[in-house]
Structure formats: C-alpha cells, structure tokens
Amino acid sequence: MKIRRELIEALIEAAKETHPHEFFALLTGKRGVIEEFIFIPFESGENFASFNLDLVPLGMKIYGTAHSHPSSNPYPSSEDLRTFTHGKVHIIIHYPYCKNCWKAYDSRGNEVVLEVVD
Numbered sequence: 001m002k003i004r005r006e007l008i009e010a011l012i013e014a015a016k017e018t019h020p021h022e023f024f025a026l027l028t029g030k031r032g033v034i035e036e037f038i039f040i041p042f043e044s045g046e047n048f049a050s051f052n053l054d055l056v057p058l059g060m061k062i063y064g065t066a067h068s069h070p071s072s073n074p075y076p077s078s079e080d081l082r083t084f085t086h087g088k089v090h091i092i093i094h095y096p097y098c099k100n101c102w103k104a105y106d107s108r109g110n111e112v113v114l115e116v117v118d
Contacts, residue, residue: 001032001033001034001063001088001089001112001114001115002032002033002034002114002115002116002117003033003034003089003091003104003114003115003116003117004029004033004034004035004116004117004118005116005117005118007034007035007036007037008099008102008116009099010037011025011037011066011091011093011102012093012097012098012099012101012102014037014068014093015068015093015094015095015097016097018068019068019070019095019097020070021070022067022068022069022070023039023067023068024039024040024065024066024067024083025037025038025039025040025065025066025067026038026040026060026062026064026065026066026086026087027062027063027064027065027066027087027089027091028060028061028062028063029061029063030061033117034063034064034089034114037066038060062086062087063087063088063089064084064086064087064088064089064090064091065083065084065086065087065090065091066090066091066092066093067080067083067091067092067093068092068093068094068095068097069092069093069094069095070095071094071095072094072095072096073094074092074094074101074102074103075092075103076090076092076105076109080092080109081108081109084105084106084107084108084109085107087107088106088107089104089105089106089112089114090104090105090106090107091103091104091105091114092105
C-alpha cells in the first residue's frame with residue numbers, strides 16, 4: 001500500500017494542532033494509494049480518541065485510520081487495536097510530531113511499511 005507524502009505531512013500538522021489531545025481521522029484514497037483523511041466527529045482527551053462509526057458517510061472506501069499519541073510512544077494500545085478493525089492500515093503519529101514520528105500497523109497491530117509517494 002502507498003501513501004501520499006502531503007498526507008503524512010498534513011497528519012503530522014493535525015497532531016501538532018491538537019496536542020496535548022489525541023486526534024482521530026479515517027483514511028481514504030483510490031487504487032491502493034491513501035490520498036486523504038476525513039475527520040468525523042470524535043471525542044478526545046490526553047489519552048484517548050473515540051468515534052461513532054454510524055457517522056461514516058455511506059459508500060466511502062475506508063483504507064484505515066490515523067490518530068495521534070501525545071507521548072513519544074508510537075505503539076498501539078489495546079484501545080487502539082479495537083479501532084483497527086476498520087480498514088487495513090492504521091497510522092499512529094507520535095510526539096514530537098517530526099517527519100519520521102509515525103508508524104503504520106495492520107489490523108492486528110503488526111507494524112507494516114507504507115511506500116511514501118509524491
């Protein structure tokens with residue numbers, strides 16, 4: 001799977017803007033390339049972000065999720081794994097939100113490599 005460089009940069013900026021709270025978004029795209037993220041209403045705090053799947057637009061192809069960790073921990077928690085059932089790729093952007101401060105995981109929490117494309 002691939003992801004647009006501009007999207008990673010935008011996710012990092014979103015994480016910075018919501019710090020010290022988490023943010024949550026859905027990932028979408030086409031032909032195996034993750035191209036955009038969509039915010040849906042969610043609740044967040046310093047240690048959590050949650051959402052209601054009933055608010056996802058009908059017919060939308062969900063490739064996965066993205067959310068931030070306000071700590072330097074890039075690994076999914078047990079709560080994170082519960083949201084990983086929606087899509088194939090799940091990105092965690094972690095503090096200090098630098099260009100390399102993110103990791104991608106599959107639905108079981110195993111780290112995966114995304115090809116970053118322009």
